Amino acid sequence: MDDLNNQKPADDNTNKSDAEHLDENGKPELKPKISPVKAGLLGLAGGFFFYQIFGGLLTVLIFGLDLEKADANALRLITMAGQVLFILLPALIFSKIIYEDVTRVLRFRSAPWIEIALFTVGIIALTPILQNYLYLQNYFFEQLAKQNGFIQMIKESLDSLDKLVESSYGTLLKVNSAMDGAIVIAVVAITPAVCEEVMFRGYIQKSFELKYKSFLGALITAVFFGIYHFNPYAFIPLVALGFFLGYSAYKSNSILVPVVLHFINNLSAVVLFLIFGKSELEQSKVITAAELTPTLISLSYQVVLFILVLLGIQYYYRKKKQTLHTVSR
Numbered sequence: 001m002d003d004l005n006n007q008k009p010a011d012d013n014t015n016k017s018d019a020e021h022l023d024e025n026g027k028p029e030l031k032p033k034i035s036p037v038k039a040g041l042l043g044l045a046g047g048f049f050f051y052q053i054f055g056g057l058l059t060v061l062i063f064g065l066d067l068e069k070a071d072a073n074a075l076r077l078i079t080m081a082g083q084v085l086f087i088l089l090p091a092l093i094f095s096k097i098i099y100e101d102v103t104r105v106l107r108f109r110s111a112p113w114i115e116i117a118l119f120t121v122g123i124i125a126l127t128p129i130l131q132n133y134l135y136l137q138n139y140f141f142e143q144l145a146k147q148n149g150f151i152q153m154i155k156e157s158l159d160s161l162d163k164l165v166e167s168s169y170g171t172l173l174k175v176n177s178a179m180d181g182a183i184v185i186a187v188v189a190i191t192p193a194v195c196e197e198v199m200f201r202g203y204i205q206k207s208f209e210l211k212y213k214s215f216l217g218a219l220i221t222a223v224f225f226g227i228y229h230f231n232p233y234a235f236i237p238l239v240a241l242g243f244f245l246g247y248s249a250y251k252s253n254s255i256l257v258p259v260v261l262h263f264i265n266n267l268s269a270v271v272l273f274l275i276f277g278k279s280e281l282e283q284s285k286v287i288t289a290a291e292l293t294p295t296l297i298s299l300s301y302q303v304v305l306f307i308l309v310l311l312g313i314q315y316y317y318r319k320k321k322q323t324l325h326t327v328s329r
Contacts, residue, residue: 030105030210032098039098040207043091044224047199050086052228058082072174076187079172088195091203106202111254118313119248123261125306126244127268130237132299135287138233142286158232165231173273181274188270193262200225200242201249201258209250218246241265251317 032039059078095105102108145152172188175181200221208217222242226235245258287295 036207036210040204043204046090055082080187083191083195087199091199107255111252111256115252122309125309129302138286189266197259214250
C-alpha cells in the first residue's frame with residue numbers, strides 16, 4: 001500500500017515560493033495554532049479522560065458496578081449522551097479553536113458511491129479475518145497459560161475485564177420490542193460511528209498526518225483507537241480495524257466512508273448478538289485443537305481475498321489519479 005504514504009518533503013530547505021504551501025489536493029496547508037502532534041494528543045486525552053474515565057465514573061455512580069441490573073434505556077441514554085458530549089463535541093471544538101477550518105480537518109465532504117462500495121467490500125472481507133485471528137490468538141494464549149503460572153494469572157485478570165465489558169454490552173443490547181431494537185441501533189451503531197470517526201479519523205488522524213506520513217498517522221491513531229476501547233482480547237483486531245478505517249479516510253478524503261464502515265461493523269455485531277445471543281460478545285472464546293487447522297486454512301483464504309480487495313481499491317485510486325491528471329492537462 002505504498003501510495004497510502006503521504007510523503008513529506010525530505011528537506012525543508014528546498015526551494016519554495018513565498019506563496020502558501022499546498023497540500024496533496026492543491027489547497028493551502030492547514031496551520032494549527034499548536035503542534036499538530038500536541039493537537040492530536042489533546043484529542044486523545046480528551047477522549048480518554050472525558051468519556052472513558054469521567055463518563056465511566058459517572059455511569060458507575062448512577063448505576064453501580066452491576067450493570068446487568070441497570071435500567072437498559074437509561075444506560076443507553078447515558079452512553080449516547082456521553083459519546084456526543086465527550087467525543088463529538090470536543091472534536092468539533094478542538095478543530096475550530098486549533099485549526100479554524102473545521103470542514104477540512106474533519107474531512108466533511110461527500111464521497112462517490114463507488115468508493116463507499118469498494119471499502120464496504122473491504123470491511124466485509126476483513127471482518128472474518130479478525131474473528132479467526134481472535135480465535136487463534138486465544139487458542140495459543142490458552143496453551144501458554146497452561147504452561148506458565150504468571151501468564152495464567154494475566155489471563156484470569158483479562159478474563160475478568162472481558163466479562164465486565166461483556167456485561168455492559170449485554171445490558172445495552174437487550175431487546176424486548178421493535179422500539180428497543182431501533183434504540184439499540186442508534187446507540188451502538190449510529191452514534192459511535194459518527195462520534196468516534198469524527199474524533200479519531202477526523203480530528204486526531206488529520207493532526208498526526210500533518211506531522212507524519214499518512215501511513216504512520218493512521219497507524220498511530222489506530223493503536224490509540226484499540227486502547228480506547230478497553231477490550232484486552234480484541235486489542236489487535238481493533239487496531240487492524242482502526243487502521244483500515246484510517247486508510248479509507250485518507251484515500252477517500254471523506255469522513256463519510258469510515259462512518260459508513262464503522263456503522264456496518266457495529267450493526268453486524270448487533271444483528272449477530274440478536275441471533276446468537278451473548279456468545280457473540282465473548283472475546284475470550286477459545287477454539288479446540290481439532291478446530292485449529294480448519295481455522296488456519298480458512299484464515300489463509302480470507303487473507304488472500306482481502307489482499308485482492310485492497311489491490312482493487314489501489315487500482316481504482318490509481319486510475320482516478322491518472323484521469324484527474326489527464327483532465328487537468
